[in-house]
Amino acid sequence: MTTTHADAAPTRSLVGRYFRQLxxxxxxxxxxxxxxxxxxxVGLSGFALGISTAIIWVGLPILVGTLMLSRGFAMAERARIGPVLGRRMPHPRYKRVRGEGALRRTFGPLSDGQTWLDLLHAIFRFIPNTLGFCFVVTWWSIALAGLTVPLWDWALPHTPDNHELHELLGFQDTMGxxxxxxxxxxxxxxxxxxWxxxxxxxMEAHFAKGLLVSVSALREQIAVAEEARDVAQQQKAAAVSAEAVALRKLERDIHDGPQQRLVRxxxxxxxxxxxFTADPDRARAIVAEALAQTRETLDELRALSRGIAPPILVDRGLRAALTALAGRCTIPVDLDAPPLDRLEPAVESTAYFVVAEALTNVAKHSYANxxxxxxxxxxxxxxxxxADDGVGGASLAKGHGLAGLDDRVRAAGGVLSVDSPQGEGTRLTAALPL
Structure with missing residues (x-):
């Protein structure tokens, strides 16, 4: 059975990685x-001297200098442990004191937790360093000495003690x-x-990582989690606000439209x-007028239902719904909507309402062509x-027509921006995450 070059290449690569990592x-x-x-x-002496003389203020500069020196050693160690762990170690964010006087900036490291962890590592790293050094030197020395023993054994003196040891081990004391x-x-x-x-x-690398990287990384994760929580709370508040605005608008539209028509x-x-008995012709005319009002009421109810959940959006997707929306607008609409795969229902609904509300505001307030x-x-x-070529002046501030739309977009995790200088038209942009 022969070994091909393709089979030998992974073996050589593995051996190369083995020796390189070693x-x-x-x-x-x-x-x-x-x-x-x-x-x-340096760390222990500087810390002890700084603490012991801090009462006369001399020790504070010494302590700050020791901390900064420990920070320098820590930065070098983060670079050293990267190749051992196989990935680059991130540098933590050290506390910075700015604009509060030269004295506070000088003694700022005293209030930085990561700098104290750097000093702690500088003082206690000798424990894993010493243990690791002893094992590595011992294993390398015995391995090299044992493998090369045929080259130098003849030059060693062999005393009677050696003979007794070999007899106890159960073999004859010969050179071979x-x-x-x-x-x-x-x-x-x-x-x-x-191994x-x-x-x-x-052992050394993880000890260093625990003090120099992990605590800072944990703080970063906590900060990210808190930021995500704040974003989620803002989205929840925006969703509640958008829902309340939509319900109030729907209630007002029903009260001003179909409800009044049904009463009449x-x-x-x-x-x-x-x-019907006294004047049948007049009664038939009233009934005919009532039928016309019924049809108008049904049209208004259909329009309101489209505002809640447009059937065409559900059945045919965003592009078809926007095409229908553009066709109903009283101002000419230039629609650029390439064919899209079906998106998440929440994204499609939010995008639809962004366009619907924007076109409604354009028709009512912009005087655009x-x-x-x-x-x-x-x-x-x-x-x-x-974007329209109207009079501009639109705003996302509370009390304006786009405030509710901004809440709806933020509830979906997106961002809404409005560029609307006076007399230069309005450009509304919504970015929705998928």
């Missing part, structure tokens, strides 16, 4: 030991057996070298019932733009 871990541990001794002496025994020890240590060195390097319809039918509606799908969301 070299990285070895130099990390060996260099880390003297650095750990230096940081221990002695070399074989020492060589087997070297093979064992060489075979376990990678021992890797373990020592990971009931009154007309009552009059017609009274006149033309409206341009554009819908564009991008990698992260949907961009809806409505």
């Amino acid at each position: 070299g990285i871990d070895t130099q990390y541990v060996l260099i880390g030991f003297p650095i750990g001794m230096v940081t221990f002496v 057996t002695r070399v074989l025994f020492n060589f087997s020890i070297g093979v064992f240590f060489a075979g376990t070298l990678y 021992v060195v890797r373990g020592a390097a990971l 319809l009931a009154m007309d039918l009552g009059r017609a019932e009274q006149q 033309e409206v341009q509606v554009s819908v564009q799908r991008i990698a992260t969301g949907l961009i809806v733009t409505v």
Whole structure:
């Protein structure tokens, strides 16, 4: 059975990664030991001297200098542990004091928690550094000595103590057996070298990561979670506000439209019932008028239902719904809406109402001659733009007509912006996430 080049390539790659990582871990541990001794002496002595003389204010500058020096060692260590862990370590955000006087800026590091963690690492890193250094040096020394024993064993003196030890171990004290025994020890240590060195390097690297990176990363995650919570609360408040505005508008529209027509319809039918005997022709005219009012009421109810959940949007999608919306507008609409795949119902509904509300405001207030509606799908969301050539002056401030629309867009996780200088038209843009 032969081995092809394709089969040998992954093996060579694996062996190359093995030796490359072994070299990285070895130099990390060996260099880390003297650095750990230096940081221990500097950090502990600076901290002790600064604390002991802080009462006479001399110690504060010493303490600040020690903290800043520890920060420098920490930055170097973050760069060193990246190759060991296989990823680049992020640098934490240190507290910055600006614009509050030179004295407060000088002593600002004293109030920074991450800087104190850097000092803690500088003082106590010698413990994993020393342990790792001992294991790595021991394993490398015995592995190299055992594997090369045939080259130098002949030059060693062999005392009677050696003979007694070999007899206790159960083999004859000959040069061949002695070399074989020492060589087997070297093979064992060489075979376990990678894992021992890797373990020592990971021990030091994770100790450093825990103090220099993990706490800061946890704070960042907490900050992101709090920000997401605030955004969710804002979206919830916007959704409640948009729903309340929509319900009030629907109630007002029903009260001013279909409800008044139904009241009048009931009154007309009552009059017609009274006149069927005395004046049948007049009664039939009243009934005919009532039928016309019924049809008008049905039209108004259909229009209101389209405002709640347009059937064409549900059945045929956003592009068809916007086409129908543009056809009903009293101002010419230039619609640029390429065919789109069906989106999430909430996104389609929000995009539809953005265009519907914008076209309604244009028809009522803008005195525009033309409206341009554009819908564009991008990698992260949907961009809806409505631009007119009217008088401008639109605003998202509370009390204006677009405030409720802004709440609806924010409830969907999007952003609504309005550019409407006086006399230069209005451009409304909604960005909706998918």
